[in-house]
Every structure is written in C-alpha cells, then in structure tokens.
Amino acid sequence: MTTDDARQLSFEEARRYLLDRARERGVSLEVFASRGTETTVRAFGGDVAEFKLSSRQGVGLRALVGGAWGYAYSENLSRGALDRALASAVENAELVAPEGHARLGAWAEPPEMDLHGEGLSGVTVERKVQAALKLEEAARTGDARVVSVPYSAYSDGESETAVANTEGLDRAFRELHAYQYVAPLVSEGGQNKMKMEFEFTREFEELDPTRTALEATRAATALLGARPAPSGAFPAVIDRRCMADFLAVFSGMFSAKMAQEGKSPLAGREGEAAFHELVTLVDDATLARGQNSRPFDVEGFPSAPLTLVEGGVLRGFLHNTETASRAGVESTGHASRYGYRGTVGVAPTNLFLKPGAGTREALLRDLGTGLLLTDVQGAHAGANPITGEFSLQAEGFWVENGEVAYPLDVFTVAGNILDVLRDVRAVGADLEFTPGGTGAPSVLIGSIDVGGQ
Amino acid sequence: MLDRNLVAEVLDVARSGGATFAELFMEDTVTTNLHLLGGNVKDAGSGNLYGAGLRLLYGTKVVYAYTNDCTPDGLMEVARTLARAQGSTGEVDARGAGGLDFRRLDAKPLWTIRDHPTGVSKREKLEIARRAHGAAQGEHVRTTDVMYLDVAQRILVANTEGDWSEDERVRSRLYVTVVADDGTRRSTGMSGPGAAMGREFFDGDLPERTGAEAKRIALAMLPAGYAPAGKMPVVIGNAFGGVIFHEACGHILETTAVAKKASVFADKLGERIANECVSAVDDGTIPGAWGSINVDDEATPSERTVLIEKGVLKSFMVDRLGELQTGYRRTGSGRRQDYTFAPTSRMRNTFILEGERTPEELIADVKFGLYARTMGGGSVTPGTGDYNFTVNEGYLIRDGEICEPVRGAALVGNGAQDLMNIVGVANDLDRGQGMCGSQSGSIPTDVGQPHILISEITVGGRA
Known part of the structure; x- marks a missing residue:
C-alpha cells in the first residue's frame, strides 16, 4: 500500500488515468464507471432482521481494436490494477472475431435531468430503521387476518454513473432512489394468501409506510375466500400491473439486437399494423421521475422519447450504436449493460402503454361477465419471448355484471402476446409503473384461455 | 492485504455499539472468461473484484456492510455507520484500538498450484477452448458453445476473536454445450469439468474429453422418444447424479436451515435417516477439488465432515452463526460468493461414499425402470426437500438391460424419502462440478456419488 502504483485513485482520477494511458498507446477506449451506496433494512416481528450497508465502485473498460x-x-482503482485492466481489454479485443459495426463517438449533448433531488445526507440511519419497523408493524397490525409479514424492507441509495471515451466524450449523472416493499401473509378458513406492495420514489420524505402497508393488507385479504376458476376462453380485463408485467416479459421483441439475431417475432415488420389501433407503446428514458430514467445510455448516447408502436403500427426498434449501424439507422440511446461488469446489449428503459380514457370501473362494466386478471407468475419458464407464447400461473377475480364477484383459486392463462395486443377492446386511463419501471393502464381484451378446475 | 493495526482499529470501532463479534473479510480477485461460439471468439473478458465486508454479530443478530473503498478512511467510515445500525448504546470494548492480538491462523495449504492462471497467456487459454470445440464437432452437431473460466481469489479474514487468515483460491473450468440436430429432432449435451487448480488442470487430453463428452450426450439423445410417466425404480448415474443429494438433502443439513427448524433433519442427530448402505460426507480437503478450501470465509480451517454413516445422521454443516444458534461444533462451512455477502453454512464437496456393488449389478436388479445417466437442473422446495429434476441423458431399463434413450424425463420426489429408498450403492464414486446458489451467493461445489439404485421415484414424462 506504500508504493504509488498501489495507491487507490479517486473515481474521477481513475477515468482520466485510463483515457490518458489509452491515448498514449493509441488505443480506442470507452470507460463506463459507476459508484453507489445503498442501505437496506429488513424488519420481521417488530425487530430489525437484517441491516446491510453497501458501497461499491468500479470501472468497466471496452477497447476497440481491429473492429472488435x-x-x-x-x-481496484490503483494504477497497477488499471494498467492491467487496460492491457487485458486490448488483449481480449485482439482475440474476438470482429463484426464490423463497433464504433465510439462524441455523441450529441444529453438533456438536463435532475434525478437526485434533495439527497439522502439528511436522512440518518436511525430514521431508516424506524421507517422499516413502522412498515412491518403497520402491515402486521393492519388486519386481524394477518398471520405474519414474511417480507418487509426499506432501501435507499445514491449513485453516480459516468461514461467517457477517447473520442472526447465525458459525461456523468447522479441519482437517488428510496423504496419500500411489504408482503403480509393473511389466512382465513384454511386459505393462505400473500401479496406484495411496493413503493418507489426519488425522495425519502415521499415514502409513506402506513399507506403502503395498508394497501398490501387490503390486496392480500381481497384474495381470501377464493373459489375454483372455470376453464375456457373468456373476455378479460387485465389489471394495469399485470399488463405491465406482460410488457416487461416480452419487451425483448422490441430489441433490435434480438431482431437481428432472429429472436423477435416482430423482425422485419416495421410499418405493419401489428397490433390493435388502441395500442401505442412508448419508451421514454427522460420521464421526470421514472425508475429507469437517465440522461444518456451506457455508451453516453443521449436519451430521447421513442415511439415503438403508434396506433397499432410498428414504428421501430430499440437500438444501441452497433445495432443501429448494422440496420443503417441512428442509435435510439438504448445501450444497456449489467453494471461495469457486464457487456453492452440493448434494453428498454421506462417502457409503457399509452393510457386511454376510461376508468377501471368502466372497463369492468364493458366486460360484463368474465375475468379480472391481476397477476401472472413463472414467466422465466412459462413465457417464450422469441415466439410471444405464454402459459402462466395466474391470480385474479371473477366479474359478474360489471362487478368483482369473488377471487379465484390458482389457475393458468395461456396465449400469445401478439394476439393479446391485437385483441384489445378498450384501454384504461389508470397508467401505473411497476417496480421494474414498465408501465401500463388496465386493458379490456376480447378473450383469453383460462385453465381452471 | 491490509495493515494489522488498521484492521484492529476498524474492528474495535465496529463493535463500539455493543456488538459481541466483529469480522473483516477482504478480497482481491482476478478472473478471465472466454466464450467461443461455433469456434469464433464471441466474448473475452477480464475482471478484478476488490473489496471488503464487515460483519457484526449482536448475539445471533447480523449486520453487514461492504465497500470497495479499502482505504483507512473508507473502512473506518463503514465501521462507524455500521456500529449505529442497532441503535444500541453498548460500551466500547475495554481492549481499545490496536489492542487485538491476531494469531496468524493461515491454514496449511492442502495442495499447491503449478501454473498460476495469471502467468498463462490468453492465447494459450483460448487454445484450450479451441481444442474442446474441435473435439465436439461431427455429423449432426449444429452448434457448440465453449466457456473457459479461471479465477484467482486472494482473501484476508480477521475477527475480534484474534483470528487472522490469508489465503489464495485458484480455480479453472471449461464448459461445453453441444446442440445436435438431424433435421427432425434436436438434443443438447453438456460437460463442465472444473478444479481448484491452474493451467495444470488441462494437462493431457482434458479439453478433448470434455468436448467429446458433450457431443456424446447430445448424439445419444438425438433419437430419443419421450419418457414414460409413473412410479418406477431409478438408477441414477455417478458424478453429477449427486446433484439430487446435494439439493434435496445437502441444503437441509446446513445449519442455516437447521437453526430455523426449517429442516426435516433438525432434531435427528444420531438417528437413522437413510438406508444402511448410505454414507455421505462433505469434504473440503480433497487436494485440487473444485469445492475444496484451505480455510473457510470466516477463518475456520477446512475439514472432512461425515454427514451420514451407515444411514445414521452424524453431523450438520456448521458455520460460526450456526454454532452460536445450535451449539454444534463449527465444521469450516462458512462460505460466501464474495465480499458483498455475509457468510452462511454451505457445502464444499458433498458426496455419497462408495458401496460394494457394480453399476451393472444395480441395473440388472431392475425389471422395468429408468437409468438417469446424467442429470440436468431442477428445483427444491426449501425446508421440505421436495424436488423436481430433469434428466439430461436417460434410458429405459427392461429386464435388467439398458435399452432405448428417452428425453423429457423429470424425477419428482422427496430427498428425505429417497434416502430411505436407496437400496443399492455401486463402487464407482466420481464427482461433478457445479455452482451452488443460496443466501450467501453462488459458490463452487462438487456434487458426487457412485451409481445408486432408488427403489421408487415418480418419473414425470409424457403419459
């Protein structure tokens, strides 16, 4: 630790040092750097069950040599370790088969965005612990039918993301998040049900533990008294959260990377009316408080709203600079990577279905008698993003004459997402975003296959 | 990696809130990964994980923090914040800053590394992957994926008991996946040997054997029809066949499950839990084995732990927290993926010991049943040991003979029940390598067994 080679450089110094060394060696280099701190407090039975504090930083290097x-x-941000990383990145590039569309650039200026707000410096560890305990207690004591609260946590964090390259690009942004989730287990007449409620903000003061806990308890108890689901094809209202989950599971079909690899059912269908005209899908990384908002992507390319489907017509795909070059278009600013350890791919940010006019009550009235689908599970095995097919474990309610009649025992729903989006009859106004950052209003569809008793 | 006085000061500040135990874990890990797809290099990456984790125990309550700012300021800041987590006003330990007397506990190395991966060129590593690719080629082979991986993890563990341990873990692995296609049917074969060794692991024809094994499985399964469904006797193959024992029995012998009574074996020490022909160990001391360690991630030396002897439960796998919770002696089983996780009780190399029969004799005992020669993935319900595993390479057994291959077979059962139903154990013990995921992350472990005969398992196939 005494030699200069082993001294840890600061976050900014490390970036500059790497780019200077790359320029000296005549290497084209991109540096993706991030650092963040996070505090998580889990509560159980009125006590802190887990307290975890993390602070992590690192640099991800991408060297462009011979087109690869x-x-x-x-x-490790010592000069010695950074020199080794640079040498490794170059050596690795020399081994990889070139694909011809790799490039670096000093992309256009990104939009101004404030994702950091007031910061967390005024929020003490003690207040975070209190928030977690209050959340768990409010859920535990909110209803006599609550048996326990298996999942309950508060978490917050601040982070900084920077992208720089040897073409002169160097930009960074800071963000803050605070979230809480709680899942009470409720029981009545031998039936056990659990439901998770999640709240995400960019300001500690906006979280309301009591409200979140009571909503979770309400949602869980609503599932009690379930009756067997019928089997057959029924008209259905897909609740906004469930609709958003469907979009998230199948978002890969809008990835240009998947399309170019022949793994999207929408490949080559730009300009076609692929869906019902009520379907307009937008991906907007510049949403004021979106979970996945950021001024630029992991290549430093500026963010801008992108309409993927307009009035049912497929307008385009999500691109990074490499897929864009291959397709002969501009990047849409959707390069993604799993932190500095990952490789660059393509992913949506805040993807959402544009809301319509009606309330959920109006949708249920239009439905008359049929299914209200509130949740699907097991998408990692039961949904195929390459074909759009799904067969999933589901949760929901039976609706009669426009009113929710009773909850249903576990059943399955099956179909193809392309058919679902073609079969839309009405789109609600109740847009909401899920914890993953995908948004949708509730949607009425003509028919879905239900596997019940 | 760190100065002793600094570590002593950090630990003292960390327990100033009344913690009964404080521990610092630091690592500096370098990795290489190469991905060959259809013979072309698709990805080549290198990594350097670097950070420290600080764990405090208040009795049996855990608080944990990690950082990769391992400067004195960075570590002290984490220690101070963590000390406040319990909101307690406990007294500062009387020994004070710098007063900890670390006794060097470095466990003696159980084996030596001949060719450290940092001294081997990428081109040489790539050549290993290419040889495996080459051996996997042939008629009907559609695609070949080869992953090459090496890791060198340097660690330091120090705690307020005065333990101080430094070590390095070196590991290498090759993983080949072959997809075969004859125009009408498709099948997949995999082989992924690994070891706690350097370049020497690939000596001889290991790369060729790995590619050839993946191809052999894919081609063997190409003509297979669907497996029948129903209850039947099953012979499970050796080596990776031990994955069922690992998942459905091993995990509920970890004190993480035992202490919560979330294990059917929780109060069964000294009792018979398996057929008499079953003995099993978790052995962290096998030189060069994938799951072997000189010392665990909380400074306890590794050992060979006898879990089951002639059907009787002898020991659990116990980490420091588990020892506090259950009173059972620590077994060197405290492990974690990296500095971002607090350690929990985990497996190392876990396997069923050899019996006296031959695999052929076991198969000859079966009138109609399934031979699950190589296993795939699966899942287990925590606590109960109910499992569901797919068979990668399966054959029907008729009148004591191995007959036609079958695809899509799933074994559905319960770990505890299976232990009683193991009626035959062969003499061909071998181990297979896996990455085991649990509360403290993903860690390298060996599974293993000789061929075993289970009198009855539900096979899920197509009716």
Missing part, C-alpha cells in the same frame, strides 16, 4: 470489442473491469 474487448472487455475488462476493475474495482
């Missing part, structure tokens, strides 16, 4: 990318990352 070579990756390396380091959490």
